[in-house]
Amino acid sequence: MSVRTRIAPSPTGDPHVGTAYVALVNYLFAKKHGGQFLLRIEDTDRARSTPESERAILEALEWLGLSWDEGPDVGGPHGPYRQSERLPFYTRYAGELLAAGHAFKCFCTPERLEAVRVEQRQASRPPGYDGHCLTVSPAEAAALEAAGVSHVVRLKVPREGSVTIDDMLRGPIVFEWSTVDMQVLVKSDGWPTYHLANVVDDHLMGITHVMRGEEWISSAPKHALLYEYFGWPMPKLCHLPLLRNADKSKLSKRKNPTGILFYRRMGYLPEALLNFLALLAVPPIDGEEVMDLPTMVGAFGVEHISLGGPVFDTTKLDWLNGRYLREKLDDAAFEARVREWALRDGYLERILPLARSRIERLSDLGQLLAHFFSGRLDVDPEKLREGKLDNETLRRAFVIAGALFDALPEWTVPSIEASIRRVAEITGAKLRDVVRPFYVAITGSAQSVPLFDSMQILGRDLVRERLRIALERLGGATSKEQEAWKKGL
RNA sequence: GGCCCUAUCGUCUAGUGGCCUAGGACGCCGCCCUCUCACGGCGGUAACACGGGUUCGACUCCCGUUGGGGCUACCA
Numbered sequence: 001m002s003v004r005t006r007i008a009p010s011p012t013g014d015p016h017v018g019t020a021y022v023a024l025v026n027y028l029f030a031k032k033h034g035g036q037f038l039l040r041i042e043d044t045d046r047a048r049s050t051p052e053s054e055r056a057i058l059e060a061l062e063w064l065g066l067s068w069d070e071g072p073d074v075g076g077p078h079g080p081y082r083q084s085e086r087l088p089f090y091t092r093y094a095g096e097l098l099a100a101g102h103a104f105k106c107f108c109t110p111e112r113l114e115a116v117r118v119e120q121r122q123a124s125r126p127p128g129y130d131g132h133c134l135t136v137s138p139a140e141a142a143a144l145e146a147a148g149v150s151h152v153v154r155l156k157v158p159r160e161g162s163v164t165i166d167d168m169l170r171g172p173i174v175f176e177w178s179t180v181d182m183q184v185l186v187k188s189d190g191w192p193t194y195h196l197a198n199v200v201d202d203h204l205m206g207i208t209h210v211m212r213g214e215e216w217i218s219s220a221p222k223h224a225l226l227y228e229y230f231g232w233p234m235p236k237l238c239h240l241p242l243l244r245n246a247d248k249s250k251l252s253k254r255k256n257p258t259g260i261l262f263y264r265r266m267g268y269l270p271e272a273l274l275n276f277l278a279l280l281a282v283p284p285i286d287g288e289e290v291m292d293l294p295t296m297v298g299a300f301g302v303e304h305i306s307l308g309g310p311v312f313d314t315t316k317l318d319w320l321n322g323r324y325l326r327e328k329l330d331d332a333a334f335e336a337r338v339r340e341w342a343l344r345d346g347y348l349e350r351i352l353p354l355a356r357s358r359i360e361r362l363s364d365l366g367q368l369l370a371h372f373f374s375g376r377l378d379v380d381p382e383k384l385r386e387g388k389l390d391n392e393t394l395r396r397a398f399v400i401a402g403a404l405f406d407a408l409p410e411w412t413v414p415s416i417e418a419s420i421r422r423v424a425e426i427t428g429a430k431l432r433d434v435v436r437p438f439y440v441a442i443t444g445s446a447q448s449v450p451l452f453d454s455m456q457i458l459g460r461d462l463v464r465e466r467l468r469i470a471l472e473r474l475g476g477a478t479s480k481e482q483e484a485w486k487k488g489l
Numbered sequence: 490g491g492c493c494c495u496a497u498c499g500u501c502u503a504g505u506g507g508c509c510u511a512g513g514a515c516g517c518c519g520c521c522c523u524c525u526c527a528c529g530g531c532g533g534u535a536a537c538a539c540g541g542g543u544u545c546g547a548c549u550c551c552c553g554u555u556g557g558g559g560c561u562a563c564c565a
Contacts, residue, residue, distance in 0.1 A: 170495090214558080310501065326528070
């Protein structure tokens with residue numbers, strides 16, 4: 001049977017470099033063994049999934065050059081490849097589980113579940129569902145449903161004994177069943193959770209090797225149980241170490257730019273970023289760290305992946321990117337790349353209208369638009385303080401704005417404007433006074449092209465990064481301050 | 490708190506019992522090249538978390554401690 005791997009991102013935000021890393025490993029493994037690599041969109045969270053995010057994910061992976069053999073855009077023999085289009089499968093298999101007595105309907109309220117959790121925690125017992133609805137008879141269940149009481153479907157988990165998970169990198173991992181929760185498989189809205197959808201789809205799509213982030217280790221027993229209940233062969237499992245912040249915590253956008261597209265906006269070449277990620281899984285041949293995709297496929301081996309979570313430190317990426325720029329491109333190719341970077345998707349057409357009324361000579365454009373062609377800005381803290389806000393209010397404003405921006409479902413000019421107006425409200429300052437330091441932080445100057453449009457065009461990631469730098473220049477904010485300032489947002 | 494994963498220079502790593510007085514790369518420092526700056530060349534700085542075992546011999550195997558991380562949702 002041929003090797004089949006997949007990357008299964010959830011379209012709930014900006015495509016993450018961690019996704020790129022996991023995708024790369026899955027890609028390399030599949031290609032190394034002459035198999036297929038698929039892309040599946042896991043959008044069973046109907047509230048948070050967005051089409052924009054899905055589009056961005058495809059664009060980001062395409063940009064990196066990781067092409068998939070089957071996926072929502074290219075189709076394939078095991079489609080559809082978008083979970084929101086596969087509901088009948090999940091309903092059917094959940095029904096099978098229910099009929100066989102491997103799952104049960106649960107009518108508990110969130111309040112009751114929360115109370116159980118609190119109690120378990122206090123008693124130092126493993127948290128999890130207490131089995132309350134296990135004893136509900138079919139007749140009772142039918143009555144409750146008829147009365148319109150909403151329910152979920154939970155997985156029945158043995159209360160005794162243990163299970164051994166075999167990880168390709170870590171060997172056997174033993175779990176006591178008593179520590180495994182009776183997970184929800186079908187939510188009250190009728191949609192499956194990750195656990196059910198993932199197992200059903202991996203089986204139906206013929207996935208042979210599941211390579212995913214380390215964060216999934218603790219749910220592996222539930223998945224193993226599902227495969228057993230269904231009588232399906234279990235794919236090989238391989239849990240990859242998580243990319244980390246400098247402080248070793250799981251890579252997060254609060255501490256680091258994490259968006260793949262941010263790195264494109266910053267002017268990294270896709271092959272350099274890919275190469276940088278590959279260094280975590282492919283040993284350099286004869287000490288040469290610059291590798292193209294085919295070379296990576298040849299040299300790749302899961303046994304080369306170090307289990308210690310690597311810090312995503314882009315210093316080396318800078319060096320690698322420099323080498324690609326000066327060694328791998330001739331003058332014509334370099335020029336083409338610059339053009340592509342600077343002018344893609346009608347970039348000029350979007351920014352020129354902002355500048356037109358503000359210039360007298362075309363040569364004024366250079367200064368006025370420089371920040372659209374820059375990455376991080378070296379802002380002068382004195383310029384940030386020139387307005388009417390004191391240092392504390394400034395820092396508060398940046399922190400609050402950052403939190404509001406992160407919470408926006410859509411990155412549009414009106415939503416950005418609303419956020420900034422909100423900051424003015426909260427800090428009790430005039431909008432014009434609040435806006436000024438943002439001009440400095442984002443565009444580098446208090447006299448510039450319109451702020452909200454600039455932010456929208458630059459993208460959320462780069463805006464977050466420039467705000468982060470500005471905040472740092474003002475002395476930063478302790479986590480306590482941040483917590484206090486964000487309270488009640 | 491509970492369960493699980495993990496531990497070599499600041500960072501990414503090589504190392505699978507003797508080849509290790511631990512190798513490479515990035516960063517940093519110094520020197521050279523040079524109209525500046527880069528690039529490039531040369532050199533330097535710097536690590537096996539700790540404690541027990543196993544063994545003739547442990548960076549490598551086992552146990553413990555400590556540190557780090559993940560999970561602990563009707564999110565994935």
